Amino acid sequence: DAKTTQPPSMDCAEGRAANLPCNHSTISGNEYVYWYRQIHSQGPQYIIHGLKNNETNEMASLIITEDRKSSTLILPHATLRDTAVYYCIVRVAGSSSGSARQLTFGSGTQLTVLP
Amino acid sequence: EPEVTQTPSHQVTQMGQEVILRCVPISNHLYFYWYRQILGQKVEFLVSFYNNEISEKSEIFDDQFSVERPDGSNFTLKIRSTKLEDSAMYFCASRGAGGPNTGELFFGEGSRLTVL
Numbered sequence: 001d002a003k004t005t006q007p008p009s010m011d012c013a014e015g016r017a018a019n020l021p022c023n024h025s026t027i028s029g030n031e032y033v034y035w036y037r038q039i040h041s042q043g044p045q046y047i048i049h050g051l052k053n054n055e056t057n058e059m060a061s062l063i064i065t066e067d068r069k070s071s072t073l074i075l076p077h078a079t080l081r082d083t084a085v086y087y088c089i090v091r092v093a094g095s096s097s098g099s100a101r102q103l104t105f106g107s108g109t110q111l112t113v114l115p
Numbered sequence: 116e117p118e119v120t121q122t123p124s125h126q127v128t129q130m131g132q133e134v135i136l137r138c139v140p141i142s143n144h145l146y147f148y149w150y151r152q153i154l155g156q157k158v159e160f161l162v163s164f165y166n167n168e169i170s171e172k173s174e175i176f177d178d179q180f181s182v183e184r185p186d187g188s189n190f191t192l193k194i195r196s197t198k199l200e201d202s203a204m205y206f207c208a209s210r211g212a213g214g215p216n217t218g219e220l221f222f223g224e225g226s227r228l229t230v231l
Contacts, residue, residue: 033215034219043119043206043222044158077126087158102148102171 022088025069037083037084067071117141121221138190138207148208
C-alpha cells in the first residue's frame, strides 16, 4: 500500500471549514484513499473514501487531485467534537474474494478545533 | 446503528497471566480484525480473520497470541502469558463483504489492558 504524508497538527476555528491535506504521491491505479479519525483513544471511525472522483457524505467532503497524488478532507463547519486525530490511508479496497485487506495507520494529523 | 462491542472495557492483570479479550462484531460482517494502540503511539495491526482462519498477521502477533471465533458471534483475542509491554488499548474491528468499492472497517471502543 502507498505511503501517505500528513502534517502532524492543525488548528481550526469552530464553525469554519477544516481542510486536512494528505500527500500520496506513490498511489497506484487500484488504490483508494480512506479517511478515518480517532477521538481521544476511542476506536477509529470511518469518515469517507474515494478513488478519483470527489466524494461527499454527511460528515465530510473528499477532494482528490486529478493526478491522484494528493487529497484534502474538508469538514465544512468544524465543531469542538471534531477535535481528533485524522488518518489518511491508501490501500486497495476490500473485495468479496476473501482478502481481509487490513488498514495501516500512520501518525495522522491532530486537528484541534478552537472555540 | 449496528456497532462492534468489546468486553471488558478495562482489565488489569499480573504479568504472566492469560487474558481473553472479547468482541461481538456486526452481525452480517465476514472479516474481523484486532489492532492495538500503546499509549501515545500509532494504531497497530495485529491480525485479520476470515472464513474461520487467520488471513494476515503482523510481526507483533507471535505465538503468545491467538484468535478464535468460537460460536459464530464472538471473536476473541487471547494472550497466553502477558508481558508488561502488552499493556495497550486493543481494538476489534469488522467489515462486511462487498465489491471493490467497499472496505470500511467498523471499530469497537476498545479494551484497555494493563499488565502489572
